[in-house]
Amino acid sequence: MKVYVTGHNGFLGRHLVRKLQNQDYDVLVSGRGLDLRNQLQVDNFFKKHRPDWVFGCAAMVGGMGANLNDPYKFLFDNLQIQNNVIDYCLRYEVKKVLNLGSSCIYPKNYRQPLVEEDLLAAPVEPTNEGYSLAKIAGLKLCEYANRTQDLTKFVSLMPSNLYGPGDNFDSESSHVLAALVKKIVDAVDSGIDTVTIWGTGGPQREWLYVEDLAEAMIWAMENIEKTEKFLNVGVGKDISILELASIISDKVGYQGRFDFDQSKPDGMMKKRLDVSKINTLGWTYKTSLDVGLNKTIEYYRELKNGIADC
Numbered sequence: 001m002k003v004y005v006t007g008h009n010g011f012l013g014r015h016l017v018r019k020l021q022n023q024d025y026d027v028l029v030s031g032r033g034l035d036l037r038n039q040l041q042v043d044n045f046f047k048k049h050r051p052d053w054v055f056g057c058a059a060m061v062g063g064m065g066a067n068l069n070d071p072y073k074f075l076f077d078n079l080q081i082q083n084n085v086i087d088y089c090l091r092y093e094v095k096k097v098l099n100l101g102s103s104c105i106y107p108k109n110y111r112q113p114l115v116e117e118d119l120l121a122a123p124v125e126p127t128n129e130g131y132s133l134a135k136i137a138g139l140k141l142c143e144y145a146n147r148t149q150d151l152t153k154f155v156s157l158m159p160s161n162l163y164g165p166g167d168n169f170d171s172e173s174s175h176v177l178a179a180l181v182k183k184i185v186d187a188v189d190s191g192i193d194t195v196t197i198w199g200t201g202g203p204q205r206e207w208l209y210v211e212d213l214a215e216a217m218i219w220a221m222e223n224i225e226k227t228e229k230f231l232n233v234g235v236g237k238d239i240s241i242l243e244l245a246s247i248i249s250d251k252v253g254y255q256g257r258f259d260f261d262q263s264k265p266d267g268m269m270k271k272r273l274d275v276s277k278i279n280t281l282g283w284t285y286k287t288s289l290d291v292g293l294n295k296t297i298e299y300y301r302e303l304k305n306g307i308a309d310c
Helices: 011-022 039-049 064-069 071-091 126-148 176-190 210-223 241-252 276-281 289-304
Strands: 002-006 026-028 053-056 096-100 153-159 161-163 194-198 207-209 231-233 257-261
Touching: 002 011, 011 026, 011 210, 039 071, 053 071, 053 210, 064 071, 064 126, 071 096, 071 126, 096 126, 096 210, 126 153, 153 210, 161 176, 161 210, 161 289, 176 194, 176 241, 176 289, 194 241, 207 210, 207 289, 210 231, 210 276, 231 276, 241 289
Parallel strands: 002 026, 002 053, 053 096, 096 153, 153 231, 161 207, 194 257
Antiparallel strands: none
């Protein structure tokens, strides 16, 4: 079976490719020359390679600051990427497709935990509206495709926040966990006694280790024929940003203080997922936050020293 992974060089994609190869799948990658926003290039790629399965990991992603700075690009580029991939999977009759949403698709400050039926029940969080709208559109395309044809089966998963080795630690575009690891480790290494955190530190976030999501994606393709809509994927537990920063500090020996920049937005205060549906079907997460943070901190230290391999 020929398996194509979009975004195979990205954070999630690299972990997924490694796990697929370890399970003896014939993994097809496109190289850096393929622009998934370009219809002609996507058409030519699918025409030439004819994959049996497609895992969709490609997306333009970033933290709150990146989303606020360029919402147009987050909406436009992500629409182009997923629309092209989904449409050409249908045109070339790919047998099965794994599509990913994002927990930011859910209504802001809504009831907890969030269940799949809460989608579109209220407006999304404005700080990541562009990305959210693109992901909602992708989920709906797959839902409608499953309703209207039988040649290509779509399985849609909706993961919580990801973290782990290989994450983006860039100061301007990283997500909050990677940003905290970088800031706190750098503070220790530089002898700095103050770390600035966006917002109040009060928002609650649910953290899913990247390898657990990669395993969930393979498990879903092997065990679910298709999804009626989509399935939440996460750990079902959340933690505040302040608590997370304190845990990281304890792990790396940071004894300074936190300065909360309340001129910056908090984003959604809570977005814990109800994962009972996928748990009932047979998948549960494996990696605790404690273990995952240790591996993430170790990776970042190796990255700083130029010896990281992910």
